[in-house]
Amino acid sequence: AQKITQTQPGMFVQEKEAVTLDCTYDTSDPSYGLFWYKQPSSGEMIFLIYQGSYDQQNATEGRYSLNFQKARKSANLVISASQLGDSAMYFCAMGAGGYNKLIFGAGTRLAVHP
Amino acid sequence: KAGVTQTPRYLIKTRGQQVTLSCSPISGHRSVSWYQQTPGQGLQFLFEYFSETQRNKGNFPGRFSGRQFSNSRSEMNVSTLELGDSALYLCASCCGSATGELFFGEGSRLTVL
Numbered sequence: 001a002q003k004i005t006q007t008q009p010g011m012f013v014q015e016k017e018a019v020t021l022d023c024t025y026d027t028s029d030p031s032y033g034l035f036w037y038k039q040p041s042s043g044e045m046i047f048l049i050y051q052g053s054y055d056q057q058n059a060t061e062g063r064y065s066l067n068f069q070k071a072r073k074s075a076n077l078v079i080s081a082s083q084l085g086d087s088a089m090y091f092c093a094m095g096a097g098g099y100n101k102l103i104f105g106a107g108t109r110l111a112v113h114p
Numbered sequence: 115k116a117g118v119t120q121t122p123r124y125l126i127k128t129r130g131q132q133v134t135l136s137c138s139p140i141s142g143h144r145s146v147s148w149y150q151q152t153p154g155q156g157l158q159f160l161f162e163y164f165s166e167t168q169r170n171k172g173n174f175p176g177r178f179s180g181r182q183f184s185n186s187r188s189e190m191n192v193s194t195l196e197l198g199d200s201a202l203y204l205c206a207s208c209c210g211s212a213t214g215e216l217f218f219g220e221g222s223r224l225t226v227l
Contacts, residue, residue: 035215043202045218091157100145100208100216101170104157 002027004094006105013082014113020067021077021108023092032096034075036066039089039107048090051075082112116141118207118219126225132193135222139186139207145169146188147216148180151202160203163188192224200226 003026013019036048051059051066059066067076093102119138147162159172163182180190206216
């Protein structure tokens with residue numbers, strides 16, 4: 001069975017500092033994709049970053065990078081230079097056997113303090 | 115480029131009623147998937163439609179159904195509403211490629227009284 005685990009219900013970080021949000025996954029599919037989404041209080045899910053299981057390099061998108069450790073089945077999100085607007089829920093998700101069906105983790109609520 | 119549009123954004127229903135939610139995907143996208151988000155169960159996949167055919171289905175009772183039209187717009191319907199159906203219903207559209215990101219709408223927040 002496929003599963004995503006986010007063990008940090010809440011995190012806080014000082015503005016301008018970096019923060020790492022943890023995500024581990026479990027799947028028997030050799031081909032899968034890992035996603036991170038941000039959900040502000042408005043409810044919209046905002047795509048942040050994607051990592052394919054066969055990608056050799058860690059994905060980066062601006063201030064977001066994904067620390068992909070395949071052997072450990074982890075896909076942690078690193079946000080550099082945190083901003084107040086980064087305060088939101090963050091979800092890790094996995095797609096396998098059909099990428100448009102995502103399995104989500106429970107989420108991590110990030111609070112950025114000035 | 116317009117994003118994913120979901121209507122209505124908010125609605126209140128009573129137990130036993132039915133509800134229809136609409137999702138207009140990004141122009142050119144042929145895949146639409148639906149998710150239910152509740153505080154207790156988190157985000158759960160409902161179903162996915164691609165070119166008017168249901169391609170994937172989650173573990174929800176038959177009261178939850180959907181369809182997709184030839185213009186890729188999708189509707190989901192929940193019949194005989196229960197209190198536990200109160201949730202944020204999110205729609206996502208995708209290109210259909212294996213590396214495509216799913217673009218989500220802002221959701222329809224359903225409250226069942």
